[in-house]
Amino acid sequence: MSRFRVLLVDDEEGFLAPLVKRLSKRKLDVSWATGGREALDKMRNSPVDVVVLDVKMPDLDGITTLAQMKKLDPSVEVIMLTGHASLEAAMEGMRLGAFDYLMKPADFDELFYKLEDAFKRKVCQEKTSECSIAGN
DSSP states (O other), X not given: OOOOEEEEEOSOHHHHHHHHHHHHHTTOEEEEESSXXXXXXXXXXXXXXXXXXXXXXXXXXXXXXXXXXXXXXXXXXXXXXXXXXXXHHHHHHXXXXXXXXXXXXXXXXXXXXXXXXXXXXXXXXXXXXXXXXXTO
């Protein structure tokens, strides 16, 4: 699979640092933001293919951030990260166009494969509007 651009958005820096390192070792182009506003600024300055977005953040919640991301770039794929208490918010994210969601703490391999699937869907949709990814 070709290298693609991933933006990780989470207010827990202790969660971000090891994930950035592990995804970079898998040859992904990874950037990160610690809040929704910062993530939107990064998207304005540098396009991304897939976003991993935490639902609960202090500055802008994940749902608000997702909606604004989709306005900036409707083709961006977003994977929502949620804790048990915010599962309903993740489902709302799906209704707003998120690719999928994962429960925290997410298994790294599961997250990596979801990132690949999200990127495949983005590429497919850019080529034709009649693509589908297995399982979605």
